[in-house]
Amino acid sequence: MVQDNTDNWLLRVRGLTKIYGDPISNSIAYTGPKFGSNICPETDAIVACAEIDFDLYPGEVLGVVGESGSGKSTLVQLLYFDGEATGGEVYFRSFEDGDTNILRVTNQKKRYLRNHLMGMVYQNPRDGLNFKFSAGGNIAEKLLMANEFNVGRIRNRASSLLTQTEVPVERMDNAPATFSGGMQQRVQISKAIANNPPLIFLDEVTTGLDVSVQAKVLDLIRGLQQDLGISMIVVSHDLSVIRMLTDRTMVLKNGRIVESGLTDQILQDPQHAYTQLLVSSLL
Amino acid sequence: MKHFLEVRNLSKNFLLHILNDKHIPALEDISFSMDQGEIIGLTGKSGSGKSSLMKCVYRTYLASGESMVYDSSTFGPIDLIEATEHQILRIRKEEMTYCSQFLNVIPRVPAVEIVAESLLVKGVAENEAFRRSREFLERLGLPAELWDAYPSTFSGGEQQRINVARSIISQPRFLLIDEPTASLDQKTKDVVIEAILEMKRSGTSVILITHDEYTLTKLADRELKLVGGRICEAEAATA
Numbered sequence: 001m002v003q004d005n006t007d008n009w010l011l012r013v014r015g016l017t018k019i020y021g022d023p024i025s026n027s028i029a030y031t032g033p034k035f036g037s038n039i040c041p042e043t044d045a046i047v048a049c050a051e052i053d054f055d056l057y058p059g060e061v062l063g064v065v066g067e068s069g070s071g072k073s074t075l076v077q078l079l080y081f082d083g084e085a086t087g088g089e090v091y092f093r094s095f096e097d098g099d100t101n102i103l104r105v106t107n108q109k110k111r112y113l114r115n116h117l118m119g120m121v122y123q124n125p126r127d128g129l130n131f132k133f134s135a136g137g138n139i140a141e142k143l144l145m146a147n148e149f150n151v152g153r154i155r156n157r158a159s160s161l162l163t164q165t166e167v168p169v170e171r172m173d174n175a176p177a178t179f180s181g182g183m184q185q186r187v188q189i190s191k192a193i194a195n196n197p198p199l200i201f202l203d204e205v206t207t208g209l210d211v212s213v214q215a216k217v218l219d220l221i222r223g224l225q226q227d228l229g230i231s232m233i234v235v236s237h238d239l240s241v242i243r244m245l246t247d248r249t250m251v252l253k254n255g256r257i258v259e260s261g262l263t264d265q266i267l268q269d270p271q272h273a274y275t276q277l278l279v280s281s282l283l
Numbered sequence: 284m285k286h287f288l289e290v291r292n293l294s295k296n297f298l299l300h301i302l303n304d305k306h307i308p309a310l311e312d313i314s315f316s317m318d319q320g321e322i323i324g325l326t327g328k329s330g331s332g333k334s335s336l337m338k339c340v341y342r343t344y345l346a347s348g349e350s351m352v353y354d355s356s357t358f359g360p361i362d363l364i365e366a367t368e369h370q371i372l373r374i375r376k377e378e379m380t381y382c383s384q385f386l387n388v389i390p391r392v393p394a395v396e397i398v399a400e401s402l403l404v405k406g407v408a409e410n411e412a413f414r415r416s417r418e419f420l421e422r423l424g425l426p427a428e429l430w431d432a433y434p435s436t437f438s439g440g441e442q443q444r445i446n447v448a449r450s451i452i453s454q455p456r457f458l459l460i461d462e463p464t465a466s467l468d469q470k471t472k473d474v475v476i477e478a479i480l481e482m483k484r485s486g487t488s489v490i491l492i493t494h495d496e497y498t499l500t501k502l503a504d505r506e507l508k509l510v511g512g513r514i515c516e517a518e519a520a521t522a
Contacts, residue, residue, distance in 0.1 A: 218389060261368065
């Protein structure tokens with residue numbers, strides 16, 4: 001990838017690494033696409049992702065593709081503080097003007113980042129929603145965490161978000177368990193954008209939905225991106241989703257970026273053997 | 284003199300790792316230049332490299348070679364081979380439009396919205412964007428009852444008209460257009476040709492791929508013929 005020298009970025013990630021188990025200095029050197037494995041041969045440590053470098057620009061949609069176990073979910077989980085990175089640096093323009101490595105701030109500041117400046121939509125709605133709360137309650141939770149305590153304002157905001165994501169407002173007080181999969185995803189999206197974050201992560205959001213619902217969710221995400229200008233990192237193993245939503249794409253294999261570029265270039269002129277295989281497998 | 288686009292010794296090789304590192308040469312030693320407001324017609328047999336060349340200019344394909352300098356209104360002269368991804372994205376958004384042979388859109392977005400979107404991203408107000416889109420679709424003879432329908436169910440010619448409409452309605456500065464008249468009847472063909480000529484008069488530069496002699500004669504200032512991935516020496520002036 002041709003790196004930009006301009007400092008217009010919103011999110012700058014350098015050397016992001018996550019290792020489970022006992023790493024030694026060779027763990028990174030002995031794993032990766034060259035070896036076709038994430039597992040360190042000497043200590044059995046699992047290198048989930050390593051040496052991830054990229055810049056995300058304001059309003060940009062970045063795709064992350066790769067097979068199961070390639071580290072793509074780990075990547076967004078580390079950025080959303082669902083897991084703790086083993087190493088690396090992440091700078092976020094919306095936080096302390098991008099001067100602070102957000103991986104090394106206090107837990108209180110990490111909570112602030114998660115609640116005010118980021119949103120996440122998980123593949124499984126059970127990871128992103130509290131099934132004991134109503135749909136509206138789930139959104140309220142996110143608003144409360146960003147210090148909005150006025151009940152009237154919370155209800156108004158929740159109903160406007162549900163309208164925006166095409167969830168019938170009269171279902172606001174129902175539990176997500178009574179919703180269809182597509183509706184649950186739309187409630188998750190409402191929750192993710194509740195506090196107008198500049199950045200959201202979408203992890204396999206349309207996986208498991210039937211095609212008509214998938215199209216609707218994709219159209220919703222695209223509309224939000226255009227109307228609100230939110231930057232997004234979209235994780236998917238589905239190249240059609242990547243083609244429709246993203247500007248640029250990174251291809252992960254065995255925890256490393258093997259290739260990155262403009263999405264149409266990755267899909268039509270892939271350079272790396274793995275990407276060529278992936279693209280030629282497209283239905 | 285500074286050209287609008289100046290391509291020097293451009294080549295494109297595909298290296299297919301999954302076929303035992305097989306090399307497929309697509310373009311070799313391509314050099315040409317074009318000026319603002321000029322329409323270049325790329326011709327040649329199927330497989331001669333016309334679309335590859337167009338995709339190299341749009342950076343869908345990574346080219347190699349000496350240089351491909353484009354005189355951008357945003358960045359000034361910029362080598363499209365070396366430009367960063369973000370520079371390319373910005374140029375695509377503000378200056379350069381690529382119209383492929385086939386319509387490729389998000390499912391379940393109505394036809395008129397697909398066309399209007401090209402105007403909306405350029406900051407045209409919503410009412411105005413939809414009004415102009417309907418007007419343009421009418422001019423292209425797309426039946427009004429299809430405007431709010433989803434193009435995936437359209438016929439080839441109807442899809443083609445949506446595709447052409449969304450690419451030229453916003454009057455890009457630089458248009459790359461692949462077989463715009465291929466599946467259109469004579470009347471619609473003339474409408475598309477007239478619309479492209481209108482753009483040319485307001486300064487748009489065009490690279491056009493066509494197999495259609497009529498379209499080529501009407502539009503192209505110059506023909507660039509490709510044979511086996513190379514520019515054929517007998518470069519004829521058509522207009």
